[in-house]
Amino acid sequence: KVGFEDHRSNLSLSLAAELQKLSDADRTGSRQDLVVTGRAIAAIINKYCEELRKVASACRDPVLQDKLMRNAQALKNYGTQVKIMASVRAASQGSAPSFVHEKGRQGSHTDQLLADLAQNLGVLISENSTTVSTIRSSKRF
Secondary structure, eight states: OOOHHHHHHHHHHHHHHHHHHHHHHHHHTOHHHHHHHHHHHHHHHHHHHHHHHHHHHHOOOHHHHHHHHHHHHHHHHHHHHHHHHHHHHHHTTTTSOEEEOTTSOEEEHHHHHHHHHHHHHHHHHHHHHHHHHHHHHTTOO
8 A cells, every 4th residue: 555655755756856847947948848847736736735635634633634734725825826937937938027046146036936936845845744754653543
């Protein structure tokens, strides 16, 4: 039987690969790939959220259950935001106003927003992993 950790690992790898594709599409200016990859990222996140909801529904601790459900909703919101930002980035290729990043690179505000969304996704996924591990180790299923 495949457990949540296996699904999480597979989904995390898929998400990382799609985020790399998104970055590549942005760098090469491929509008179609930006849109398609943004949608793929949202689909992966939605699948991950389904898995979180299954774990939450089996959890006997109402506080941890609520935390997983809230995090699943936050992840779903981030997935929607990535999809929207990827579409905006595709539509604004070459016309977005630029600025200088903290690290000295030239970029657009959309670049920074996409980077922030990716970072926040990582934080939430890590937090969910810790919560699921806590549930499993405390046998609150």
